[in-house]
Amino acid sequence: MTARSLFIPITLLLVIAFLIGPFLIIVAASFSAGETLAFPPQGFSLRWIAKVFTVESFRASFGMSLFLAIGGTAAALVLGIPASYALSRYKLPGAEIVRTIVSAPIIVPGIIVGLALLRYIVVPFQVGITLALFLAHTALVLPYAVRVVSASLDNLRSDIEEAAVLLGSSRLGAFFRVVMPNIRGGIMSAFILGFVTSFNQVPVSLFLSGPGVRTLPVDMIAYMEIVFDPSVAALSSLLAFLSIGIVFIAERFLGFSRYV
Amino acid sequence: MFQNRAEALALALPAAIFAAAVFLVPVVILLSDGFRAPTGGWTISAYTDFFSNSLNQTVFLRTLRLSALVTVASAVIGYAAAFAIVSLEPGAKGKVTGLVVLPLMISPVARTYAWIVILGRTGIVNQAFQALGITEAPLRILFSETAIFIGLLQLFLPLMIISLISALENMPKDAIPAARVLGANWFQVFWKVVLPLTKEGLVIGGTLVFTGSLTAYITPAILGGSKVLMLETLLYQQVAVSNNFVAASVIAFILIVMSFAANILLKRVATARNKQRSQA
Amino acid sequence: MSDASYLSLEKLTLAYGDSVAVANLDLDIRKGELIALLGPSGCGKTTTMRAIAGLLAVKSGHVRLDGADITRMPANKRAVGLMFQSYALFPHLSVYENVAFGLKLKGMRGTELETKVQSGLKSVGLSTFANRKPAELSGGQQQRVALARSMVMEPKVLLLDEPLSNLDARLRLEMRTELQRVQKETGVTMIFVTHDQAEALALADRIVVMKSGKIEQIGSPEDIYNRPTSSFVADFVGFENIFPLENGKMKTSAGLIDLSGKAPSAAGLAWRPRMVTLGTGPFQGTVRGTSFAGDAREYLLDTALGPIKAEVEASQPPHALGAGLTFDLPAEKAAPLSRFV
Ligand SMILES: Nc1ncnc2c1ncn2[C@@H]1O[C@H](COP(=O)(O)OP(=O)(O)OP(=O)(O)O)[C@@H](O)[C@H]1O
Numbered sequence: 001m002t003a004r005s006l007f008i009p010i011t012l013l014l015v016i017a018f019l020i021g022p023f024l025i026i027v028a029a030s031f032s033a034g035e036t037l038a039f040p041p042q043g044f045s046l047r048w049i050a051k052v053f054t055v056e057s058f059r060a061s062f063g064m065s066l067f068l069a070i071g072g073t074a075a076a077l078v079l080g081i082p083a084s085y086a087l088s089r090y091k092l093p094g095a096e097i098v099r100t101i102v103s104a105p106i107i108v109p110g111i112i113v114g115l116a117l118l119r120y121i122v123v124p125f126q127v128g129i130t131l132a133l134f135l136a137h138t139a140l141v142l143p144y145a146v147r148v149v150s151a152s153l154d155n156l157r158s159d160i161e162e163a164a165v166l167l168g169s170s171r172l173g174a175f176f177r178v179v180m181p182n183i184r185g186g187i188m189s190a191f192i193l194g195f196v197t198s199f200n201q202v203p204v205s206l207f208l209s210g211p212g213v214r215t216l217p218v219d220m221i222a223y224m225e226i227v228f229d230p231s232v233a234a235l236s237s238l239l240a241f242l243s244i245g246i247v248f249i250a251e252r253f254l255g256f257s258r259y260v
Numbered sequence: 261m262f263q264n265r266a267e268a269l270a271l272a273l274p275a276a277i278f279a280a281a282v283f284l285v286p287v288v289i290l291l292s293d294g295f296r297a298p299t300g301g302w303t304i305s306a307y308t309d310f311f312s313n314s315l316n317q318t319v320f321l322r323t324l325r326l327s328a329l330v331t332v333a334s335a336v337i338g339y340a341a342a343f344a345i346v347s348l349e350p351g352a353k354g355k356v357t358g359l360v361v362l363p364l365m366i367s368p369v370a371r372t373y374a375w376i377v378i379l380g381r382t383g384i385v386n387q388a389f390q391a392l393g394i395t396e397a398p399l400r401i402l403f404s405e406t407a408i409f410i411g412l413l414q415l416f417l418p419l420m421i422i423s424l425i426s427a428l429e430n431m432p433k434d435a436i437p438a439a440r441v442l443g444a445n446w447f448q449v450f451w452k453v454v455l456p457l458t459k460e461g462l463v464i465g466g467t468l469v470f471t472g473s474l475t476a477y478i479t480p481a482i483l484g485g486s487k488v489l490m491l492e493t494l495l496y497q498q499v500a501v502s503n504n505f506v507a508a509s510v511i512a513f514i515l516i517v518m519s520f521a522a523n524i525l526l527k528r529v530a531t532a533r534n535k536q537r538s539q540a
Numbered sequence: 541m542s543d544a545s546y547l548s549l550e551k552l553t554l555a556y557g558d559s560v561a562v563a564n565l566d567l568d569i570r571k572g573e574l575i576a577l578l579g580p581s582g583c584g585k586t587t588t589m590r591a592i593a594g595l596l597a598v599k600s601g602h603v604r605l606d607g608a609d610i611t612r613m614p615a616n617k618r619a620v621g622l623m624f625q626s627y628a629l630f631p632h633l634s635v636y637e638n639v640a641f642g643l644k645l646k647g648m649r650g651t652e653l654e655t656k657v658q659s660g661l662k663s664v665g666l667s668t669f670a671n672r673k674p675a676e677l678s679g680g681q682q683q684r685v686a687l688a689r690s691m692v693m694e695p696k697v698l699l700l701d702e703p704l705s706n707l708d709a710r711l712r713l714e715m716r717t718e719l720q721r722v723q724k725e726t727g728v729t730m731i732f733v734t735h736d737q738a739e740a741l742a743l744a745d746r747i748v749v750m751k752s753g754k755i756e757q758i759g760s761p762e763d764i765y766n767r768p769t770s771s772f773v774a775d776f777v778g779f780e781n782i783f784p785l786e787n788g789k790m791k792t793s794a795g796l797i798d799l800s801g802k803a804p805s806a807a808g809l810a811w812r813p814r815m816v817t818l819g820t821g822p823f824q825g826t827v828r829g830t831s832f833a834g835d836a837r838e839y840l841l842d843t844a845l846g847p848i849k850a851e852v853e854a855s856q857p858p859h860a861l862g863a864g865l866t867f868d869l870p871a872e873k874a875a876p877l878s879r880f881v
């Protein structure tokens with residue numbers, strides 16, 4: 001073997017070990033039977049995995065995160081699909097301004113968005129934390145929704161809508177009959193991308209927490225500062241497998257990676 | 261059929277108004293806080309105060325330094341990895357790329373948490389070092405710049421690798437063999453051929469990694485602890501511990517300016533390159 | 541409504557924002573007529589078609605169809621069919637579903653629908669392709685689907701925007717015949733846009749020549765081909781030697797020139813290359829170029845009048861490059877132009 005033919009496998013091995021290794025260690029650690037987080041794990045048990053489901057705050061924050069990821073992404077799509085449609089089909093006066101405004105939340109660090117929302121929406125308008133979180137996550141996902149949906153609309157000819165209208169369909173009917181079926185993959189991909197982004201998001205939600213109201217990742221950070229047992233590892237593994245599973249299925253059925 | 265402007269506005273405005281109300285306006289007010297004098301009027305004294313504090317200076321420089329180091333390291337490793345990946349068979353290439361992308365799907369909290377297991381006092385690294393007799397007592401690796409560096413690198417390396425893979429794939433197939441035939445050694449091939457041809461990908465990846473590191477919260481929070489702060493964790497402390505909203509606004513402004521500067525730089529370099537190409 | 545104005549455009553003005561694309565257009569079309577809209581790129585052909593279909597709002601003027609003013613009627617209520625240059629087939633639907641799309645919206649169901657769609661497919665020879673998706677068809681087949689999809693709706697007017705321009709030469713001829721057959725069989729009123737004068741001459745009952753948003757001339761193919769009324773139309777249909785007249789004299793680069801024979805009272809005169817007499821006549825020229833076109837030979841002459849194009853039967857003995865020739869522009873053969881632009 002020459003130096004060059006060794007270079008490829010060794011580089012790949014090291015890089016993948018660095019990227020994936022820690023995740024595997026977390027998975028192994030979550031099956032530990034010991035009391036503290038350690039690797040190699042002390043014995044094998046499912047006790048920490050089981051414990052995850054019994055921690056009350058995890059259950060509540062998981063519910064909250066799930067609600068935000070689904071609700072926030074759905075709301076972002078409800079706002080984002082019409083906006084994408086206007087941007088890709090019409091010559092909109094100020095199109096660039098609209099595009100910049102809706103995609104700005106992606107550029108500004110989440111922690112600033114969260115703080116700004118806390119100080120200038122939540123406090124002055126007496127908005128509930130849950131609603132504030134919902135607004136924040138919607139704004140956060142909106143740029144992804146607009147980007148992905150716009151891309152699929154740009155790839156679809158606009159004259160099929162005109163053809164549908166000339167065949168007797170209303171404008172709205174044409175949208176649902178010939179546009180939606182052709183951008184469905186893009187919308188689903190936007191949903192999955194938005195879901196994963198929202199679910200894993202921390203900084204936006206940091207300041208937006210109140211008694212009993214927290215997102216799961218923020219809750220996990222709080223928990224790991226106090227308790228040093230493998231239950232956070234167990235929860236991390238479960239969540240990781242959940243998102244990998246979702247993305248894997250999306251890739252299989254939608255060709256997800258085309259859209260993101 | 262798509263000429264009606266009122267129609268277009270009706271479709272686009274809800275999203276724009278929402279983003280403006282929930283995001284743009286509050287953020288702009290927040291950013292203006294740092295320029296407001298307590299007595300009314302405008303001032304930059306909050307900024308001079310901020311930068312005259314040595315702790316803040318340290319945090320600012322550390323943030324810049326770590327972000328730059330992570331960017332450089334990810335570029336070096338990224339080139340090696342991207343080279344190795346594009347030289348694979350198509351089938352294997354897809355699978356390995358999948359493995360590289362996989363971590364992006366995993367919650368950053370989970371990914372960062374793993375390093376506690378690895379770098380902690382009883383973690384794998386310390387166990388190995390002690391078993392090999394390199395050190396007597398466990399080293400303190402966690403809650404250090406090193407830990408943050410490793411965590412950020414692991415978090416953002418995939419973005420760099422992906423950018424470089426697509427840049428390398430878009431490179432003319434015969435560029436490297438041609439340079440080799442002309443007698444260039446591997447170093448020259450990289451410096452004179454590969455780097456100029458993949459500069460755009462490098463710049464895109466570099467901006468993602470740099471702004472990502474600059475504005476990362478989870479990694480410095482978990483791996484840096486409350487002593488080794490970066491700008492984001494400092495911002496959090498200013499709010500949560502000191503209730504100092506003016507300082508928070510100053511840090512927010514600095515973070516945004518730095519991210520925007522990096523983004524603008526990206527566009528500059530990318531377009532400068534396009535000009536060169538169209539002239540050629 | 542008189543029979544001569546089944547579809548009529550009255551003082552139709554169309555604009556994109558502030559830029560006017562079609563100005564004050566008047567046009568009357570009989571029921572069952574096949575009209576060709578001919579003109580250079582950007583003259584407003586597509587714009588006019590889109591306004592008739594209702595896809596573009598009318599700035600001023602009226603569109604009347606079958607006795608009703610449809611100027612402000614929504615596109616989906618007009619019973620106007622439009623075949624797009626790109627076909628605009630629905631990519632997610634099969635050939636069958638594409639053709640059935642409009643019929644279903646009309647509420648047609650069951651065997652009635654089935655029969656209608658099948659006969660539509662049969663009329664364009666695509667019965668065996670019913671279950672394919674548009675992407676699995678050739679360009680010519682896609683075009684037939686688009687035609688069937690429009691025709692099953694039994695539109696009052698079928699508009700075709702450059703229907704043949706995406707096809708290769710052989711398919712073009714085939715589709716041309718097909719369109720003509722469908723039109724004759726169904727008697728549908730048809731307007732088609734083309735760049736190609738040969739296509740317009742071969743297909744149309746009447747030809748409308750447009751230029752920069754206005755109609756230059758309307759007439760039968762014979763009219764347009766033999767009796768262009770303006771220098772623009774003359775040039776468009778192959779009169780390559782065109783001169784303005786002033787006081788009955790031809791205005792050339794060599795000054796005002798008397799013509800042999802009687803000078804008509806017109807704004808200009810135009811000759812096809814074939815109408816130029818070579819070998820005799822009052823004018824002198826030098827052969828600067830020559831080209832052979834099978835049954836004819838074309839000469840480009842340098843003359844005091846300017847460049848002149850002449851064409852003679854290929855059986856005549858050829859003239860060499862640089863040879864001096866006498867020629868004539870016989871006034872009685874020329875097409876008199878009422879407008880010179
Ligand atoms: N969507 C539009 N916005 C603004 N101006 C337009 C638009 N579409 C067409 N125009 C302008 O209107 C005029 C007429 O265009 P139109 O498309 O009707 O020409 P056409 O005769 O169909 O040309 P072609 O033979 O190239 O298809 C042109 O000057 C064109 O630039």
Ligand SMILES: [Mg+2]
Nearest residue numbers: 585586587701
């Ligand atoms: Mg056109």
